[in-house]
Amino acid sequence: MKQEGQPETVPASPVRSHQSALARRKRLRQIVIPYMFLLPFLILFALFLVLPLAYAFGLGIFEERLVGGSTFVGADNYLRAFHDRLFWSGIRRMVTFGVFQIPLMLGLALVFALVLDSGLVWFRSMFRLGFFLPYAVPSVVAALIWGYLYGPTFGPFTQIANYLDVPPPDFLSESWMLASIANIVTWEFVGYNMIILYAALQAIPSELRDAGAVDGAKNWQIALYIKIPLIAPALLLTCIFSIIGTLQLFTEPSIMESLAPGVIVDSYTPNLFPWNLAFTNQEYNYSAAISFALGAVVVVCSYVFMLATNRGRISH
């Protein structure tokens, strides 16, 4: 993506005033003008991204005491987070969630994208649009609809089970809840990921596709050995976005909490935890420390994942 052909700083030539004016303008163009274009973003970036992060970190190293007000406590809050079983139980829960849900969701998205791309199917645009439609549904509404579908009072699954006289599935129970939430997230995002992968597949030059076909490769071989390696960057992108999304899951469990109180505990996800700490327990400093720690966990996880996959790609 490097841009060639842009001249480096041209030394001002005193020979012709016209040229030196041009050089001055060039310097202006190289510093003042770009920053003028960047400034609005940089200001907002500083105020609403850098500052909150720094502030969260800062709050985390203080403790509000009844006597003496705000006291410097150093790493205490962070050490507490590190040893907090509730915080880690949320992270463990989301790792379990991600280990099953992300491969399932991206696997489906990849298969559908490959099928649509291969042309071995009818009604392509209908499927593309239909699969993507859930993405347009706000996650609050998605969680509400699925919550009602799961529900024991007027949910259709319970109704069918009652009609067939079999015990109704209790999707909102403690043992089912994580799978129930995974289903909602899968429903919301398979189509979104499919569109990203499909677009990447469509961008594969036709010479490469045809080369495989000429060699007599079967469709699945072309998919596995030609197409999938070529869309690796897009797959990586969807993986990283999924990891980030999973670790900060909030909306779905928080809606489920009102439908199944008691099942979703305050620390159910690592993102519900600081929210409850701040607005139920009024533990602002510790909540900020948890927010910051979670941010760090997410960034570290994404980087580790990126490094791991990059290494894999280089060694191949």
Added chain:
Amino acid sequence: MTSPGGKTTLASRLWRTKAATTALLVLFLIYSLLPIFYLVVSATKDNATLFSSFGLWFASSFNVFSNLHDVFTYDNGVYVNWLWNTAYYSISSAVGAAFVSTIAGYAFAKFRFPGHTLWFAVILGSIMVPQTALVIPTYFLLSKIALIDTPLAVILPSLVSPFGVYLMRVYAEQAVPDDLLDAARVDGAGELRIFWSVAFRVLVPGFVIVLLLSFVATWNNYFLPLVVLSTPELYPLTIGLASWNDLAGAGGGAHSLYPLVITGALVAVVPIIFAFLFLQRYWQGGLTFGSLKD
């Protein structure tokens, strides 16, 4: 394999493959559309039939108009406020974020300047910073300057879109030829004028993509407004519907609120689905080019 018989087997095998894959995708299509179908069906039921009739089919009574009437008049028509707020927050955030990202992306694509690489690396890295780490501290910061519980508390943080800057940089690199800019410079046009009258015109499709992505993100956002807003009149639809659902779940006589939540949810979904249907060309392009470059 050139005999007519061979051709037929090949054609029929192709036909069978197509039938099998289509059947597979139809199954998933049913799964994708079932909840939306359920929402439409349930919005036609009153409270009694919601509980007594089969959830996945229409009841004998048809109450969609009385449900809509209830949605828009319940609690002094607070739903109308929510709808208006959602539109207001989403449109301002989308226009602002798209504009700010476009000029920043243009700067990264078309200028070399000190700090170019560093800034871009920082912005790219910040895509990974989760909203979680930002929302609660943002709440504390905004309370200090009395911006909490105001529309700006939702709009201002939504203007920051590092991913939008990345998309616009990629887009501007492809769409705006350097020759075009140089030609305008030789003509003596100022950089601002060049941007407005030359570059921006070419950048409009990218601008629309970031606009759409930000619009949807704000329309669907739950966590940020939940934390920074506390006055029900300022709620967007997502928070409002969740609060009605809480009321309905609280039991007592409040069960009658379920048709309101369901019909209200349907009304909240319709505009965004139409936006997607009509602007297909744009969002498909938008989800595309971010992933093509690495």
